[in-house]
Amino acid sequence: MTWTKKVLRVNLTEGSVNEEPLNMDWAAEYIGQRGLATRYMVAETDPDCDALGPDNKLIFATGPLTGTAVSTAGRYSVITKSPLTGAIACSNSGGFLGAELKSAGWDMIIFEGKSPSPVMLNIINENAELVPADDLWGKSVWETDKLIHEKSGDPQTRVAAVGRSAEAGCLYSAIINDLHRAAGRSGVGTVMASKNLKAVAVRGTRGVGNIKDPARFMKSVAEEKQVLAENAVTGQGLPALGTQVLMNVINEIGALPAKNMQLSQFEGAHNISGEAMLEPRKSDGKPNLTTNAACFGCTIACGRISTVDRTHFSIENKPEYWGNSGGLEYEAAWAMGADTGVDDLDAVTYVNFVCNEDGMDPISFGATVAAAMELYEKGVITKEQTDGVELKFGSAEALVWCAERVATGEGFGADLGLGSKRLCEKYGHPELSMTVKGQEFPAYDPRGIQGMGLTYATSNRGACHLRSYTVASEVLGIPEKTDPAVTEGKAGLVKAFQDATAAVDSMGLCVFTTFAWTLDNMAPQMDAACEGDWTVDRLVEAGERIWNLERDYNIKAGLSGADDNLPERLLKEASKAAPTEGQVCNLDQMLPEYYQLRGWTADGQVTDEVRQKFSLPG
């Protein structure tokens, strides 16, 4: 163990809820969470299915370490086919829901079919039932959370829900749990809403146990917590400034994309940085940041709890936003700030609240607004579409207006809900979409950090920093420093990071631990907790297996090597920022080597040898 070895299967079409044993043969190969749920997707769905049709499935999956005392082990992922990319989606979330689900006795929930009318799933330990949710439909995540808590009466009930954006069909809607933790990317919330599933409420009081070697486990956990505490990033930087510790760092090296990635530095970066979040405001003398907050079991505590200035135009007449809520993470601050050219911290924080409140991925949302702003700049989108709003780079009013429209899907909000790719196609300028496989970029300019170019191009879920965070090595020197400007060695670096990260995700841990931990720190904890022998080698192998399985799924879903690409802008328009001036992303110098290291064909197909080596299905 510590798998609970139980899967909850929920057939939404029939309204049935059943328990079944977890496939432990697969668990031995794919660990849990991301890997194991993908294995279920491959076995049970047609990769070619309509992501928003009843044939797609939606899996909430925990890892074997989820719910244990290993630092950060509170996570769960949502795995499904993405409506945004058409590829496999796996969105990982913290907060408390994952551990609660595990404590209720479940490794996974598999949702299949589509409910004829809105429903929610209620889980109290072994008791799970679908209940009508007509009263919740049309409500924001926050209202939904409140209503569910009023009904359950139990403050410890953990809720995951989709907001109005998902109901309206926004393609990058997230599933929000614990009010401001998101299974954020690739439109997993859109899939959930397409199934008429509004929310999942969980209360678990059974506990997570059956540790293989409790004494060794507790000792190992304590030692590794110490490693996190003593590390400069996980012990100081992240608790103090959150991921926002990066804003100034990345800007200074000329790798902070701005204004729909036209630029590689943002003049207003400091105003929306982690440091700025600590500065007292003029109006009330309080800083934006109230405190840092942890997810379940996390000893890093990078989470931000913030307020917006009450006198700010966005909320001055809305007391419901005057309290604390989830504050800015770096990626969100970048997308909704630097990429739109907005350096108004309060506006960006408020828009972040809106994203949480109505379940939008702030990266995709911000990047889509950025694309729309460039289309507006070009005169393709006009005030006719925007009800007279000037959709100009740098306009906080425009940003706020956009967020409130996407939240409900009203008017131009529906266009923005298409995501950058479809929006730019609709308005005849596909080249302005800063996406890979239809998913918007996060906050690192691949012209300045070459490894991130390959990371984005080859990520199995479209542009994403979390699949192989080579920034760690190329910028922060973790585990060792590489030069961000060179492409040499990056193929190997990316592959190694991808495989390791797949294992980290699948165990149920947070990728931020990897600033301080390698698999050498994780394997002993995993091995002391879980049945079987878990060595670093086995974890790496499982990670590589998972990566190949995801790739295989995508190929079957109709993607190919041609989709491992970056927008022309990043390959041709050189950086104008001083530290990286003249650089483009040299993807072509890395991609062939990467395919080779993966053992794939020159056009990026998974070969039979690889299939056999990892005993991949079908």
Place this chain on the structure above:
Amino acid sequence: MQRSLTIDPEKCTGCLQCEMACSFENEGNFNPAKSRIKVFTFHEEGRFVPYTCTQCDEAWCMQACPVDAIKMNFTTGAMEVNEQTCVGCKVCTIACPFGTVNYNVDTGKVVKCDLCGGDPACATACPTQAITYVDASATGLDKMRAWASKTDNAQATT
């Protein structure tokens, strides 16, 4: 010198490492629902408050127990429940004005913090020193005990 648990909510991040450590120590699994220490979240205020028995001087629980099942451990100063003796009448659970003795339906007995016999697992697990096990004279404890005096049904006349 007797030591006691001191709690500084300002430092708490709400990670629940303490709840896990406590439940593991006492129940053998990671189960916040069975923890003797609880972290309460004040979402709008952005505040986390860990909370457990202060081993208060009045020891309401001990006094209320009709069968002498709660006794003071003289080494640690903790009021400890003797499971063998406890009949599960729950009078202590309503008598403790802090709500820190709770009934466990599964065992039919009550549970409360016993300072883990002098090495509290929560304090060891807490990554931010929001919970520490220190000299009994530390200030945080005085504050918690001040609440206790508010509950006293007696009033000293001097």
Place this chain on the structure above:
Amino acid sequence: MKHLIIGAGPAGVVAAETLRKLDENASITILGDEPEPPYSRMAIPYLLIDNIDEQGTYLRKDQDYFKRQNIDVVVGRAESLDPVNKTVKVAEGDSLPYDKLLVATGSRPIKPPVPGIDHEKVTSCWTLEDARKITSGIQQGTPVVLIGAGFIGCIILEALVSAGADLTVVEMGNRMVPRMLDEKCGSMLEAWCQNKGVNVMTSTTVTAIEPKGDGVLVKTSDGNEVEAELVISAAGVKPNADFLEGSDVKLVDGGIEIDEFMQSSMDGVYAAGDVAYGRDFSTGEFGIQAIQPTAVDHARLAANNMHKHGSIRHRGSVLMNVLDTMGLISASYGQWEGVEGGDSAELLDENNFRYIQLQFDQDRLVGANTLGMTQHVGVLRGLIQGKFHLGHWKQKLMNNPLLLMEAYLAATQAS
């Protein structure tokens, strides 16, 4: 200093211990009229179901405890008081002298005025002796009638059922535990009992008990007749202060009137526990609470004032009760019936037998009822007794009464 304590229940024992802590050298004597070592009535239900043996009911487990504490425990019944010579006359024995006297004689069950109540198959459930009689009288399937579904009745109800009784409960009031739980709570409790196969008859009285075969026939006001092999009467209690009648110690409603220093109308004579007509914290008024926590509160304070008169003032005890009725746990605190002009909040989940009701006076909590709750219930006492101003947390509690702990922490930490 000679301290004499009459009554070897929780009040008597706690007073003696407190006195010993305050004064190493004082002479302390407890006079009790039951043959067993000091024990706790509250533990009797657990004895009935064999959860513990008789020793498990003893207030202090160690046989030598009282000897080591240098507390004399004497068996005998106090018959009268001689305030001039400061002695207490013990039935069939010598008189015991005192400088300070504590009367902690508790209460005893009332016999309802029903023809046939003295039949040998009718018993109360109050002493260890009663308990023995009940245990030997009940086997699997024995038909039993319980008169009274008050607090004590309900507490023993579960024990009777698990001992095997085929149980009928007859209660005069319109619901179970009418003096502790509100209408909703009491009715839910009744439904719960009915579900578990207990026949509960509310708004009904027993009119006669007649011999029938080896057992009796119990007749009720609604014309029913129930056969029983054992009848248990739990129809209320009254204080054991009769032996003071005719003395200068003032009695009210049969209990001993005390002041805020726990002293009776006679100097040097104190009272504590079920026998004391003491102050209620919530109302400030005097009355008899007859619960264990109050007995202990009283005892501690009385001992302090016996040691040094005037040292601690009694601000009143909060009325509180917790009941476990076949697994359904209910609790009540203070002014659960509410106060004039006050607000109340409630949350009801009838299907799952969960209920909570809070009573406020302005922004302070003054009373509560709960059903099906086991976590942090005690904080209700903290809130009531601390008289904390809840401020805007009152509204939050009105919306969701379960946010008790949060409200408590907010109220206490803010101040």
